[in-house]
Amino acid sequence: MAVVLHCNDGELRTSAPAGTPLLEVLREQAGLTAAKPGCGTGDCGACLVLLGARAAPGATPVYELHHACLTTVAMAEGGHVVTAEGLVGEELGPVQRALLHAGAVQCGYCTAGLVVGLTWALLAGVEPRRAALGNLCRCTGYGGIRRACDVLASHGAWSLGELLPAGTRAVAARLPVRAPQHLSLDERRWVAGGTDEIPEHRHQLVAHRRPTLLRRVPDLGGIAGEPRGLRLGAAVTVAEIQGSALVERRWPGLAEHLDRFGSPAVRAAATLGGNLVHASPTADLAIPLLAMGAVVVLAGPHGTREVPLDRFHVGYHRTERRRDEVLVAVRIPDPPAGAVLHLEKVAKRPHDDIASVSLAMRAVAVPERRLAAVRVAAGGVAPTPLLLVRTAAALEGAAGEVDRARVALGVLGAEIAPIDDLRGSAAYKRALLGHLLLAALDRWHPGVATAVLLDGAVAPGGVRPGVPVPGREQVPVGDGIRCGEGVRPR
Ligand SMILES: Cc1cc2nc3c(=O)[nH]c(=O)nc-3n(C[C@H](O)[C@H](O)[C@H](O)COP(=O)(O)OP(=O)(O)OC[C@H]3O[C@@H](n4cnc5c(N)ncnc54)[C@H](O)[C@@H]3O)c2cc1C
Ligand code: FES
Ligand code: FES
Structure with missing residues (x-):
């Protein structure tokens, strides 16, 4: 035809x-x-x-x-x-x-x-x-x-x-209105923005009859307020998230951070659902959403179910989703009162590049220089986007902020499992994530990063600055490019 x-x-x-x-x-x-x-x-x-x-x-x-x-x-x-x-x-x-x-x-x-x-x-x-x-x-x-x-x-x-x-x-x-598409759960081959699917499965797509185009399914679009949060349709694009006043009001800084996601043309096509289902360990929407406490909504022949995002990714490019289920929406609870979201991404190029390591941290400052409601997530340091539950617990501890930071860095080192790849050695990623955590903590406790870094006894990621590591003469801490605020590691 x-x-x-x-x-x-x-x-x-x-x-x-x-x-x-x-x-x-x-x-x-x-x-x-x-x-x-x-x-x-x-x-x-x-x-x-x-x-x-x-x-x-x-x-x-x-x-x-x-x-x-x-x-x-x-x-x-x-x-x-x-x-x-x-x-x-x-x-x-x-x-x-x-x-x-x-x-x-x-x-x-x-x-x-x-x-x-x-x-x-x-x-x-x-x-x-x-x-x-x-x-x-x-x-x-x-x-x-x-x-x-x-x-x-x-x-x-x-x-x-x-x-x-x-x-x-x-x-x-004289352009006519574009016809919408209907979701067919029998189809089992879906394309949203195609920015992962087309480069990876171009030949199967040409041969395939007609996959459902999820961006044309009206029920999968839109960003709406709920009684205690937001509901984002799975086919919402990165550009739409960036342009949403509802998102900006609750999570200021996210839109600006997403400027580091691909290029304008990638952001116009790439969807939330595609990012989560493709399940890259560095997926740039998954990391902030983990820190924000998001839940995914899946629909299949047997009904609808909700899965917390930290249980959705179960292995390298593997998710909890069954083959006949479609991700229809993501629900994000409103941030606790006074919460701040801090976002970091280090890549080899400042724009249009996949992260080497990324970090998202949400927390509320409470009296006596303590932190509450802490959630920390990291990308590029495990087979999946990772919620760092034990690191977050360490950051909520009772000790002073410098001691807490030291303990958290130790816990962080045990919670991640980076590998050597094109984006850096495992040692580099360890050190880098430690520095990103310090940069985040500096947002709540200015000066804490300097205090920890000046103390040679504990170093980010368990690697002391200046100590040679296998495969590298020196750990090049912070030689990537990052956005966000706080200390700029050099
Ligand atoms: C040049 C370039 C730069 C990029 N830069 C970045 C970057 O900076 N950061 C980043 O995180 N990613 C980046 N990506 C990867 C990609 O853009 C994202 O992962 C994007 O969010 C994928 O969404 P999509 O809509 O294009 O998914 P698609 O390619 O359409 O789909 C990906 C997979 O998910 C399935 N799928 C999609 N939606 C659903 C759903 N609702 N339910 C069930 N299954 C579904 C598809 O069937 C397919 O298997 C880049 C890609 C390119 C080509
Ligand atoms: S002028 Fe840009 S590629 Fe030659
Ligand atoms: S050919 Fe399409 S972006 Fe390079």
Whole structure:
């Protein structure tokens, strides 16, 4: 059966299997070669396109940034695909002119992706430099790209008419409402944002009839307040969590922290359910949610059940979910009065990278410089995202804050089991997590990190600074990049 896509200023009809990457159809069937094949895994941004959808009759279509290499034909069906070709009218558009005049175009391989990404930024009111974080330029022309971003940012708000040529605007104006999908529990093959599923199972997806697209199932969307917390639909995206006022009011800082999750195009597609079900030990939503005390809601042929998130991940990429169950929602209890959530992520690159180690800590400061309601979670130090129950208990102890920190660091060392891998040696991750815990504690007890670090007797992760460890001459504590507040380990 042919699939019809609205594309630039016209229609695109394809009989390619529904799981075929959009990039392949654009380039090989439609002859639209501006979007380039680069990494094929969502890492370089050369294939970026806009995908517009109208949610309800009369509503303005909303355009999201998508990697055409990670978008299937079925995911684009009924939407409006806009490639760099669709952004050129009689003359070059403002983004193309800015890149040209700033000397940001060399071989041009990354340029079409940049044009689309920056156009999305101007449409969505996102700072252009931030939007360009997911675009790699193999010619390394970043100086010119930054200059072009600054010129675009200095203009103020842009209208749709300035950014989309007349033909593309006309298709946007008559875009029909997108048909929703219904959840079929018999299907057992689900795709949400596809940012894990497509790179890992691309070939099975092309062969598969039509997996249910969870982002199109209305019941799996939305963020709503409950009597004592929040309920987030499993198909809510990282970008939607970042944009939610309900989340920001209860958990300030989470949205900003999630800026370190992939790139804007990854955040537009990646869902909460996908992050938890894929069950990576470094899953960037799982770590804060563990510290926040989240519960997952699973629905299957035998009904619905709730599982605390700390019991959901049972092994490396394995969860408590049965094959015929779908994760429908995540419930997050309201934070205890006075609670603060502290978040840390260390990766090899500041943006668009998976964590080497991450930490989330929630606690309430109580009289006599004590802590209560402590929950600590860590990523990258065990086969699963890990709730550090014993470390949290040590932090609630009665001793002074420096002694408590020392005890907690010892307990932490026994509670984790990192391995050597591409993101660092086990020793490095141990030391790093210890430092991240100290940085978190400094938020509640300023100066405690310095006091512990100056005392050579106990060191984070059980490794003394300056003591050689196997495989490394020196433990390079804190040589990654981290966000959050507190002490910056060097
Ligand atoms: C370039 C790039 C950068 C990335 N950066 C990060 C990062 O910084 N941090 C991070 O944590 N992750 C990162 N990821 C990984 C990925 O984006 C996340 O894990 C994301 O949340 C997965 O969600 P998804 O909706 O894309 O899942 P999908 O790929 O659609 O699905 C993943 C798996 O979960 C299943 N599934 C999805 N939803 C449900 C549900 N509701 N019920 C049952 N099963 C379900 C699918 O069938 C599939 O098996 C990155 C990925 C890419 C490609
Ligand atoms: S080809 Fe690199 S992000 Fe799609
Ligand atoms: S200009 Fe050559 S890849 Fe960017």
